Amino acid sequence: xxxxxxxxxxxxxxxxxxxxxxxxxxxxxxxxxxxxxxxxxxxxxxxxxxxxxxxxxxxxxxxxxxxxxxxxxxxxxxxxxxxxxxxxxxxxxxxxxxxxxxxxxxxxxxxxxxxxxxxxxxxxxxxxxxxxxxxxxxxxxxxxxxxxxxxxxxxxxxxxxxxxxxxxxxxxxxxxxxxxxxxxxxxxxxxxxxxxxxxxxxxxxxxxxxxxxxxxxxxxxxxxxxxxxxxxxxxxxxxxxxxxxxxxxxxxxxxxxxxxxxxxxxxxx
Amino acid sequence: xxxxxxxxxxxxxxxxxxxxxxxxxxxxxxxxxxxxxxxxxxxxxxxxxxxxxxxxxxxxxxxxxxxxxxxxxxxxxxxxxxxxxxxxxxxxxxxxxxxxxxxxxxxxxxxxxxxxxxxxxxxxxxxxxxxxxxxxxxxxxxxxxxxxxxxxxxxxxxxxxxxxxxxxxxxxxxxxxxxxxxxxxxxxxxxxxxxxxxxxxxxxxxxxxxxxxxxxxxxxxxxxxxxxxxxxxxxxxxxxxxxxxxxxxxxxxxxxxxxxxxxxxxxxxxxxxxxxxxxxxxxxxxxxxxxxxxxxxxxxxxxxx
Numbered sequence: 140x141x142x143x144x145x146x147x148x149x150x151x152x153x154x155x156x157x158x159x160x161x162x163x164x165x166x167x168x169x170x171x172x173x174x175x176x177x178x179x180x181x182x183x184x185x186x187x188x189x190x191x192x193x194x195x196x197x198x199x200x201x202x203x204x205x206x207x208x209x210x211x212x213x214x215x216x217x218x219x220x221x222x223x224x225x226x227x228x229x230x231x232x233x234x235x236x237x238x239x240x241x242x243x244x245x246x247x248x249x250x251x252x253x254x255x256x257x258x259x260x261x262x263x264x265x266x267x268x269x270x271x272x273x274x275x276x277x278x279x280x281x282x283x284x285x286x287x288x289x290x291x292x293x294x295x296x297x298x299x300x301x302x303x304x305x306x307x308x309x310x311x312x313x314x315x316x317x318x319x320x321x322x323x324x325x326x327x328x329x330x331x332x333x334x335x336x337x338x339x340x341x342x343x344x345x346x347x348x349x350x351x352x353x354x355x356x357x358x359x360x361x362x363x364x365x366x367x368x369x370x371x372x373x374x375x376x377x378x379x380x381x382x383x384x385x386x387x388x389x390x391x392x393x394x395x396x397x398x399x400x401x402x403x404x405x406x407x408x
Numbered sequence: 409x410x411x412x413x414x415x416x417x418x419x420x421x422x423x424x425x426x427x428x429x430x431x432x433x434x435x436x437x438x439x440x441x442x443x444x445x446x447x448x449x450x451x452x453x454x455x456x457x458x459x460x461x462x463x464x465x466x467x468x469x470x471x472x473x474x475x476x477x478x479x480x481x482x483x484x485x486x487x488x489x490x491x492x493x494x495x496x497x498x499x500x501x502x503x504x505x506x507x508x509x510x511x512x513x514x515x516x517x518x519x520x521x522x523x524x525x526x527x528x529x530x531x532x533x534x535x536x537x538x539x540x541x542x543x544x545x546x547x548x549x550x551x552x553x554x555x556x557x558x559x560x561x562x563x564x565x566x567x568x569x570x571x572x573x574x575x576x577x578x579x580x581x582x583x584x585x586x587x588x589x590x591x592x593x594x595x596x597x598x599x600x601x602x603x604x605x606x607x608x609x610x611x612x613x614x615x616x617x618x619x620x621x622x623x624x625x626x627x628x629x630x631x632x633x634x635x636x637x638x639x640x641x642x643x644x645x646x647x648x649x650x651x652x653x654x655x656x657x658x659x660x661x662x663x664x665x666x667x668x669x670x671x672x673x674x675x676x677x678x679x680x681x682x683x684x685x686x687x688x689x690x691x692x693x694x695x696x697x698x699x700x701x702x703x704x705x706x707x708x709x710x711x712x713x
Binding site for chain 2: 142143146147149150151153154157158160161162163164165167168171220221222224225227228232234240242243244245246247248249250251252253254255257258259261262265281284285288311316317318319342345346348349353362363366367370379380382383386387390391393394395
């Protein structure tokens with residue numbers, strides 16, 4: 140599209156401004172994690188690595204990271220199975236209520252988290268408590284899986300729609316049975332979509348706080364919950380800041396992988 | 409290799425096919441069976457567990473809590489909803505929440521649309537990937553981290569105050585304005601990404617054609633780009649609106665004493681222990697979002713999520 144130089148400049152300015160707004164707060168956190176001033180005075184009076192070593196020694200923070208990783212892995216595993224199944228049903232079959240399946244998959248993230256949170260918490264109390272299962276890591280995983288399904292579902296559905304069924308038909312014509320076709324034809328085609336969806340799902344779970352607040356029992360303190368409960372304690376501030384900075388730095392890794400995957404998929408398809 | 413058996417020519421004295429092969433054949437012959445098996449687990453989870461839980465909480469909204477024992481009394485009553493409607497405080501909070509969600513959505517649209525347009529149509533293709541990464545990356549940095557970053561920046565004598573001092577201004581401090589700013593900041597990528605995807609799909613030739621027919625950029629934008637990208641905009645707004653409507657954490661971090669619907673729900677569960685009333689309050693955002701989704705469905709936005 141031919142744009143006047145002024146329009147081009149304006150768009151570029153908005154883009155630059157937007158990126159600046161997005162990144163300045165993150166930079167502030169990064170700088171503060173090495174800010175020698177305990178109260179994060181601005182500009183920093185000096186730099187120190189003390190907070191980082193303090194954070195690494197923090198038992199509660201370490202436990203919380205571990206819990207979050209477990210919850211993320213569990214929820215992602217469940218979401219992978221459920222999301223892929225639902226995506227196959229919607230992509231490959233016509234049936235009554237197909238649109239409704241899409242809606243019900245989207246619903247857990249479309250509805251405010253607090254609603255999902257209290258609904259699941261209430262259901263767990265009523266159904267699981269009599270069975271002797273209290274709120275804990277298990278209920279966190281169930282809660283997270285519910286809203287993680289959509290990430291896998293979307294990725295797999297998009298891939299299935301793009302690849303079509305000709306390869307699978309060819310495989311069947313060559314004598315492969317349903318399972319063989321899935322294993323040797325369909326699954327390899329889906330792999331990168333599954334990884335991209337799984338990354339997103341893990342990130343979603345790792346970051347979630349609202350549903351977690353309601354579904355986590357005393358034994359399952361995830362990282363966001365830990366950070367939130369220490370956010371208003373002045374003497375924990377440096378540790379919170381270091382964790383925040385670490386999360387920002389680490390967030391580059393999954394995004395890089397996801398981008399590689401989708402770029403690779405585009406050139407193949 | 410066991411898996412190879414089906415690929416070689418069939419011999420007359422071949423042993424009966426194994427269980428796996430028979431199951432595969434059965435599945436192959438019966439597409440409906442395949443479909444039911446595929447749908448069984450996801451629907452059991454999402455419909456029975458999730459929708460069931462939603463239905464249960466909705467039912468709870470019609471019960472009450474005994475003020476003496478704190479036990480839930482299971483008799484049907486509309487008291488919770490009546491209380492919600494009659495009490496001006498709650499009406500104010502509900503309207504305020506809707507206002508915040510609308511403001512956040514408006515800010516994100518105004519900021520996100522030009523950014524997405526720049527990414528998809530103006531920037532050189534080589535840079536597009538990097539711009540997408542630049543927008544996506546903060547999504548992976550934790551929500552709390554970002555809200556916290558703003559708490560630090562908005563604090564008295566923080567970066568915002570310092571930056572505005574030369575102009576004789578001071579930052580908004582903690583409060584409703586801060587809440588809107590931080591929520592808009594948090595959900596901006598959720599607006600940019602669907603719009604970017606929508607714009608990327610829009611062929612450049614359409615824009616060129618509009619230009620060839622004499623449309624100026626603004627006219628092209630209004631008559632060609634906007635109608636085609638509208639479903640994606642609505643899809644983005646579902647995120648910004650819904651996420652803002654249910655939020656209570658950001659409010660706690662930068663909102664000062666201002667309350668949103670989420671806080672009322674949270675406080676009624678935590679401090680007051682009044683689940684039925686909390687459930688009644690929580691139906692407000694649900695009804696709003698269901699209406700929003702129903703309207704969005706007509707634009708085809710749900711396919712853009």
